[in-house]
Structures are given as structure tokens and as C-alpha cells.
Amino acid sequence: xxxxxxxxxxxxxxxxxxxxxxxxxxxxxxxxxxxxxxxxxxxxxxxxxxxxxxxxxxxxxxxxxxxxxxxxxxxxxxxxxxxxxxxxxxxxxxxxxxxxxxxxxxxxxxxxxxxxxxxxxxxxxxxxxxxxxxxxxxxxxxxxxxxxxxxxxxxxxxxxxxxxxxxxxxxxxxxxxxxxxxxxxxxxxxxxxxxxxxxxxxxxxxxxxxxxxxxxxxxxxxxxxxxxxxxxxxxxxxxxxxxxxxxxxxxxxxxxxxxxxxxxxxxxxxxxxxxxxxxxxxxxxxxxxxxxxxxxxxxxxxxxxxxxxxxxxxxxxxxxxxxxxxxxxxxxxxxxxxxxxxxxxxxxxxxxxxxxxxxxxxxxxxxxxxxxxxxxxxxxxxxxxxxxxxxxxxxxxxxxxxxxxxxxxxxxxxxxxxxxxxxxxxxxxxxxxxxxxxxxxxxxxxxxxxxxxxxxxxxxxxxxxxxxxxxxxxxxxxxxxxxxxxxxxxxxxxxxxxxxxxxxxxxxxxxxxxxxxxxxxxxxxxxxxxxxxxxxxxxxxxxxxxxxxxxxxxxxxxxxxxxxxxxxxxxxxxxxxxxxxxxxxxxxxxxxxxxxxxxxxxxxxxxxxxxxxxxxxxxxxxxxxxxxxxxxxxxxxxxxxxxxxxxxxxxxxxxxxxxxxxxx
Amino acid sequence: xxxxxxxxxxxxxxxxxxxxxxxxxxxxxxxxxxxxxxxxxxxxxxxxxxxxxxxxxxxxxxxxxxxxxxxxxxxxxxxxxxxxxxxxxxxxxxxxxxxxxxxxxxxxxxxxxxxxxxxxxxxxxxxxxxxxxx
Numbered sequence: 001x002x003x004x005x006x007x008x009x010x011x012x013x014x015x016x017x018x019x020x021x022x023x024x025x026x027x028x029x030x031x032x033x034x035x036x037x038x039x040x041x042x043x044x045x046x047x048x049x050x051x052x053x054x055x056x057x058x059x060x061x062x063x064x065x066x067x068x069x070x071x072x073x074x075x076x077x078x079x080x081x082x083x084x085x086x087x088x089x090x091x092x093x094x095x096x097x098x099x100x101x102x103x104x105x106x107x108x109x110x111x112x113x114x115x116x117x118x119x120x121x122x123x124x125x126x127x128x129x130x131x132x133x134x135x136x137x138x139x140x141x142x143x144x145x146x147x148x149x150x151x152x153x154x155x156x157x158x159x160x161x162x163x164x165x166x167x168x169x170x171x172x173x174x175x176x177x178x179x180x181x182x183x184x185x186x187x188x189x190x191x192x193x194x195x196x197x198x199x200x201x202x203x204x205x206x207x208x209x210x211x212x213x214x215x216x217x218x219x220x221x222x223x224x225x226x227x228x229x230x231x232x233x234x235x236x237x238x239x240x241x242x243x244x245x246x247x248x249x250x251x252x253x254x255x256x257x258x259x260x261x262x263x264x265x266x267x268x269x270x271x272x273x274x275x276x277x278x279x280x281x282x283x284x285x286x287x288x289x290x291x292x293x294x295x296x297x298x299x300x301x302x303x304x305x306x307x308x309x310x311x312x313x314x315x316x317x318x319x320x321x322x323x324x325x326x327x328x329x330x331x332x333x334x335x336x337x338x339x340x341x342x343x344x345x346x347x348x349x350x351x352x353x354x355x356x357x358x359x360x361x362x363x364x365x366x367x368x369x370x371x372x373x374x375x376x377x378x379x380x381x382x383x384x385x386x387x388x389x390x391x392x393x394x395x396x397x398x399x400x401x402x403x404x405x406x407x408x409x410x411x412x413x414x415x416x417x418x419x420x421x422x423x424x425x426x427x428x429x430x431x432x433x434x435x436x437x438x439x440x441x442x443x444x445x446x447x448x449x450x451x452x453x454x455x456x457x458x459x460x461x462x463x464x465x466x467x468x469x470x471x472x473x474x475x476x477x478x479x480x481x482x483x484x485x486x487x488x489x490x491x492x493x494x495x496x497x498x499x500x501x502x503x504x505x506x507x508x509x510x511x512x513x514x515x516x517x518x519x520x521x522x523x524x525x526x527x528x529x530x531x532x533x534x535x536x537x538x539x540x541x542x543x544x545x546x547x548x549x550x551x552x553x554x555x556x557x558x559x560x561x562x563x564x565x566x567x568x569x570x571x572x573x574x575x576x577x578x579x580x581x582x583x584x585x586x587x588x589x590x591x592x593x594x595x596x597x598x599x600x601x602x603x604x605x606x607x608x609x610x611x612x613x614x615x616x617x618x619x620x621x622x623x624x625x626x627x628x629x630x631x632x633x634x635x636x637x638x639x640x641x642x643x644x645x646x647x648x649x650x651x652x653x654x655x656x657x658x659x660x661x662x663x664x
Numbered sequence: 665x666x667x668x669x670x671x672x673x674x675x676x677x678x679x680x681x682x683x684x685x686x687x688x689x690x691x692x693x694x695x696x697x698x699x700x701x702x703x704x705x706x707x708x709x710x711x712x713x714x715x716x717x718x719x720x721x722x723x724x725x726x727x728x729x730x731x732x733x734x735x736x737x738x739x740x741x742x743x744x745x746x747x748x749x750x751x752x753x754x755x756x757x758x759x760x761x762x763x764x765x766x767x768x769x770x771x772x773x774x775x776x777x778x779x780x781x782x783x784x785x786x787x788x789x790x791x792x793x794x795x796x797x798x
Contacts, residue, residue: 635767637764637768638768640685640686640687640762643685
């Protein structure tokens with residue numbers, strides 16, 4: 001079998017697994033787990049084979065046209081370059097880990113079959129996006145991911161938070177997808193084809209007539225999918241879904257699709273320097289804002305969600321300075337360590353029975369209870385904070401190095417302003433990232449107080465997956481930065497000295513600051529005890545988590561905020577803390593700008609329908625009603641009257657018939 | 665015998681019956697008038713059958729057959745009719761047609777539910793009375 005055959009099978013297998021899982025879920029529950037794990041595992045093996053076959057050399061291209069579709073042809077096309085091959089391996093690894101983890105995490109969940117099938121479908125869609133060489137086929141995978149995300153975020157649909165979050169995720173990403181679709185049409189209109197290779201060829205030969213327009217329209221879709229400012233607000237709320245879903249969708253794959261798309265079509269964006277500056281500003285605002293917000297969150301998963309937004313900001317920053325190798329490098333390492341962080345957080349939430357950091361900081365022995373999660377999470381947090389030699393260090397320094405390269409005057413492929421914006425924002429964010437990683441670690445694992453409630457041992461499969469993901473978090477960056485340039489554009493990915501020293505120094509400073517603040521405030525923890533959020537101790541992890549999410553708001557008054565004086569984030573942020581916890585009130589702005597006009601419009605429509613349209617209908621019925629009332633008066637109830645009328649009618653008819661017959 | 669005699673006789677019978685149906689108040693007399701009308705029709709059938717069989721060489725005497733048929737139907741009909749009248753008289757204490765006006769439109773707009781309540785009110789005491797008499 002050739003590489004092309006393998007590549008076709010890669011998205012197909014999880015898709016078939018999803019279909020079979022949905023069909024057999026009720027009739028044959030014994031097959032659900034194999035059907036969830038095995039196709040994903042098989043496609044992971046196939047992605048590795050495809051990567052080996054492609055080998056970083058020439059891109060593998062294959063296309064077939066099912067039917068002519070009019071002016072611009074749509075083809076089932078593959079375009080596998082080094083980026084596609086490696087991102088597919090990442091998707092396969094994370095999806096397999098998540099499927100394995102879910103078998104333990106949701107082991108008692110009644111809706112596990114549909115959940116597993118949707119995760120498989122999601123994996124298939126993401127692999128389709130990665131391998132597709134045709135923009136319309138890519139869009140199909142893109143939208144399937146959107147709908148799967150809606151279903152999976154709403155997995156605990158009994159809780160109002162999950163229902164609201166799933167709707168929000170769907171609507172916000174769709175808000176970006178509409179301009180994205182128009183942008184795709186504009187791009188294909190200029191290039192005359194939806195094929196990636198043809199589009200890139202058209203850009204190279206200067207046939208793109210409206211580069212800025214196309215790039216900005218596409219950016220809207222990318223911002224929605226990759227949770228970039230100002231369309232990022234769905235991602236923190238999407239943490240109402242199960243933790244494995246957060247790990248798969250909202251850390252490693254779906255949000256990576258936007259970054260991957262820009263990386264694939266980077267020359268289109270580079271054709272317009274305005275678009276590159278917009279991308280840089282977007283990345284900078286996203287990075288710094290999300291890092292500040294992460295420092296103030298109380299829900300452990302929301303901290304991670306904001307950190308995902310920030311790390312995606314690094315990737316878009318790397319794209320804004322025209323270095324897609326750095327962006328995809330960070331995407332790969334971030335995918336590994338962020339999936340690990342989420343999955344470990346799932347274990348921690350289960351063990352603690354709460355998702356609140358304030359409550360965890362008052363539990364004494366959490367780290368002894370979940371040693372696997374403790375050690376792997378430490379590794380992943382060090383990678384997140386970009387401490388050498390963990391993998392995050394290498395990828396983040398590559399991004400900063402690329403920005404510095406552009407800022408110091410090498411502006412052949414990106415505007416210099418973009419370089420400065422990304423560099424400054426990236427360095428500030430490095431400080432903040434280390435601070436919130438330190439805060440998370442201290443609050444979750446260095447708590448003092450009563451012992452954590454015992455929730456039994458975690459399933460072995462969950463802990464095993466953590467260690468599997470810990471390996472790339474630890475070593476991927478250091479091993480890969482020499483090899484990866486062969487797969488990518490050939491530009492060196494080795495960390496530059498200046499930015500490495502600066503970035504690491506800032507990260508260490510951020511960590512020390514957070515530690516100092518924690519030492520200062522931790523004495524207050526004993527004085528202001530916060531009630532831990534209760535949960536069923538014996539239930540499976542999924543149920544504990546959904547209860548924790550549902551009870552956070554009644555317990556603390558807000559989904560993201562806890563009135564905890566012992567929180568080091570409060571000391572570090574000062575008066576900014578309350579605003580950062582609310583995500584800088586962006587949701588309020590959206591409510592004022594969009595939600596309230598829409599509800600006002602809906603009530604206007606209701607008024608028009610109830611009061612105006614129905615009046616017409618009632619008026620039209622009035623005349624027949626009057627006529628009917630008049631005719632009903634003939635019904636006297638006296639049979640003899642009826643017979644008389646019948647006789648009169650008969651006589652009249654007979655006379656008429658006789659008259660007609662005689663011709664009178 | 666000329667055809668006009670039975671024809672005139674049957675017309676007179678029919679008119680008598682029709683007058684009875686339209687004008688009598690007692691339900692039994694109305695039923696008797698219906699019988700008169702039926703018999704007028706029977707007379708016509710027999711007379712015209714004889715008249716037609718004179719002209720045609722072979723005939724099936726379908727008029728006579730139909731007369732027998734009508735007599736049988738009329739017997740069944742009067743049986744049922746008298747039974748109904750008897751039941752009504754037991755329930756209401758009267759068989760005066762002018763007072764049996766349950767199918768009349770009520771006053772006002774006469775929507776469906778008022779009819780329903782009327783009939784429910786009418787049947788409920790009726791059932792009681794039937795039980796009492798039985």
C-alpha cells in the first residue's frame with residue numbers, strides 16, 4: 001500500500017468507528033470501548049506510517065474529482081507536507097490518549113457510547129482538515145468539528161452551564177465561520193481553484209487581487225476556531241464539558257486547526273502586510289490578556305483554558321512574523337503538554353471533589369493522593385512556563401527568536417512592526433505564564449489544611465495515559481528542534497541566545513514573584529476557610545466533575561471567581577483581579593452589543609406576531625362566523641319543519657323539471 | 665280497470681299521509697302517516713306493474729317484487745320506530761314531536777361545549793329514569 005492509501009484511511013477509520021459506535025451503542029454495549037479506541041489507535045499507526053513515508057521530503061499530492069461542480073472545481077485532494085504529516089501524528093496521539101482516558105473517566109456514564117462516537121467523529125474531522133488539499137473539503141472537516149464541539153461541550157446537558165457553554169461555543173465559532181466561508185470563495189475566485197497547491201501558486205505569481213480582504217475574512221474564521229481575541233470568549237466557558245473533551249478539543253486539536261490553516265496558507269497572509277499587522281496585534285492582545293485572566297481564575301480548568309488561549313496567541317504571533325515552522329513547532333509541543341495538563345487536572349478534580357483552586361489550597365495531602373498526576377502536571381507546568389530543558393522552552397524560544405529576527409530588521413517576509421509587537425507581548429506573557437503556572441501548582445498541590453476527602457484510587461488507564469504524554473512534554477522539544485527544520489521550511493529552530501536568556505529570566509522571575517506572593521498570602525488561608533464543594537465521593541470522575549462545575553456558582557457566586565484572600569493572584573494583580581476574573585468583561589460587552597439587541601428584536605417579532613398578524617387572522621374569521629350564526633338559527637329542532645322544507649324543495653325542483661321538460 | 669283510478673287513489677293516500685307527517689303531533693300518528701305514504705307508493709307500483717305487463721310480452725314483474733320488498737322494509741321500520749317512540753315516551757313522559765327539540769340550536773352563539781353540556785344533562789336523568797322503570 002502506498003502513502004496515499006494510508007493517508008486516505010487515516011480520517012476514514014475513526015469516521016467508520018464513529019458510525020459503528022453510534023449504531024451499535026445501544027444494541028451491543030460490549031463493542032463500544034473497542035470501537036472507540038481501536039480505530040483511533042489504527043489511524044495513529046497510519047499517521048506514523050504516512051509521516052515515515054512522507055519523510056519531510058516533497059509533499060504528497062493526490063486528487064480525484066467526483067463530479068464537475070460548475071465554474072471552480074471541488075476535488076477530493078490530499079496535500080501532505082511535513083507540517084500535515086507531523087500535526088496528524090499529534091492529533092492521533094492526543095486522540096488515542098483521550099479515548100483511552102475516557103474509558104476510565106466516564107466508565108459509569110450512561111451516554112458514553114454517543115460520547116465516544118462523537119470524539120471519534122471529531123478526530124476524523126480534524127485529520128481531514130490536516131490532510132485535505134482542497135479548501136472546501138477542509139471546510140467540511142472544519143464545520144464537523146464545530147458541531148462535534150457543540151455536542152461534546154454540552155455532554156452534561158443537565159447543568160445549565162453546559163447548555164449555555166455549548167450554545168456559546170457554537171454561535172461564536174459560527175460568527176467567525178461566515179466571513180471565513182466568504183473569504184474562501186473570494187480566494188478561490190481570484191485563484192480559480194480550491195486546491196491548496198494552486199492557490200499557493202497563484203499567490204506566488206501575484207494573481208491574488210484582493211489579498212488584504214481575503215486575509216482579513218479568513219482571519220475572522222481563524223480567530224473563532226483558534227479562540228483568538230475578540231472571539232476567544234467561548235473557550236473558557238467550554239470547560240463545562242468533560243475534561244477529556246477539553247484536552248482533545250480545546251487544547252490540542254480543534255483550536256489548533258485555525259493556526260494550522262494559517263500556517264498552510266501563510267503566503268496568502270504574507271501578501272498583505274496589513275493582515276500581518278492585524279494578526280500580530282490580535283496575537284499580542286490575546287497573549288497578554290489571557291495570561292492576566294488566567295492569573296485570576298479560580299476554576300483549575302479555566303486557568304488552563306486561558307493558558308491555551310495564550311499559547312495559541314504565541315502560535316499566531318509566530319505566524320504574524322512569518323515563521324510557520326516556529327508556529328507548528330509550538331503547536332506540536334503545546335498539544336502534548338496541554339493535553340497532559342487537562343487530563344491531569346481531570347484526575348486532580350476527581351481526587352479533590354472540586355474544581356476550585358481556593359478549595360484545593362485548603363486540602364492537605366492532595367499530592368500524596370494523586371502522585372502520578374502531581375509529577376506529570378509538574379512536568380507539564382514547567383513546559384508551559386518554558387523552563388529549559390522542557391519541550392515548551394524550545395518551541396517558545398523559537399517563536400520569540402523569530403519575532404526578534406523580524407524586529408531587528410530582517411523584514412523580508414513580515415513587517416517590522418509585527419515583530420516588535422509579538423516580541424514585547426511574548427516576553428510580557430512569558431513572565432505572566434510562569435506566574436500563573438506557579439500559582440496553579442502551589443494552590444493545587446501545596447495546600448494546607450484538612451485532608452482531601454478519599455475518593456478511591458484512580459483507574460490505572462488514566463494514570464498510564466498521563467505518563468505517556470509526559471514523555472513528549474519532557475523531551476520532545478529538545479530532541480526535535482534539530483530534526484524538525486528538515487520537515488518544515490528548512491529555517492533553523494534552535495533557540496537564539498538573547499531571547500532564550502530574556503525569556504527564561506522572565507519566566508523564573510514570574511515564578512519567583514508568584515511564590516513570594518503565595519508565601520505572603522498563605523497565612524491568610526487558615527483564617528478565612530472556604531467550604532469545599534461537595535461531590536459524590538464514590539462516583540466516577542465524570543460525575544464528580546459535572547457536580548463540581550454545577551456547584552461552583554452557587555458556592556462562590558461566580559463561575560470563575562472565588563472570594564479568597566489567600567490567592568496569590570489577588571496580590572499580584574491588585575485592583576485588576578476582579579476584572580481579570582471576569583475575562584475583562586468581554587462577555588458583558590457582547591451581551592450589550594449582540595445579545596440584548598437580539599432579544600429586543602425577538603420580543604418585537606413576538607409582539608408583531610401576537611398582536612398584528614393574529615388580528616388579521618381573527619378579522620378574516622369574523623364574517624364567516626356571523627354567517628354561520630345566522631344559518632344556525634334555521635335549526636329549530638322540530639322534525640316537521642325540516643320535512644316541510646324538504647317537501648317545498650322537492651315541489652320546486654319537480655315543477656322546474658316539468659317546466660324544463662315541456663320546454664315552457 | 666283504467667290506470668287513473670289506482671293512480672288517483674294512491675295520490676290521495678299519499679297526500680293524506682303527507683298531511684299526517686307534517687301536521688300531526690303524536691309520534692305514533694306520524695309513523696302511521698308514513699305507513700300511508702308507503703302504501704300509496706306500493707299501490708302505484710302494483711298498478712303500473714300490471715299496466716306495463718299488458719304491453720310487454722315477457723316481464724319479471726319487478727313492480728310486484730319491489731312492493732313485497734317495501735312491505736318487508738316497512739314492517740322492520742315501524743318496529744324500530746315504535747320501539748324508539750316507546751323508549752322516548754318512557755324517558756320523557758311524552759311522545760309529542762313538538763316538544764322533542766333536543767337538536768335545536770341553543771340561544772346565543774351556540775358553541776360546541778354548550779351543546780355537549782345540554783346533551784350530557786339530558787342523558788343523565790334519562791338514564792336514571794330508565795333504571796327506575798326497569
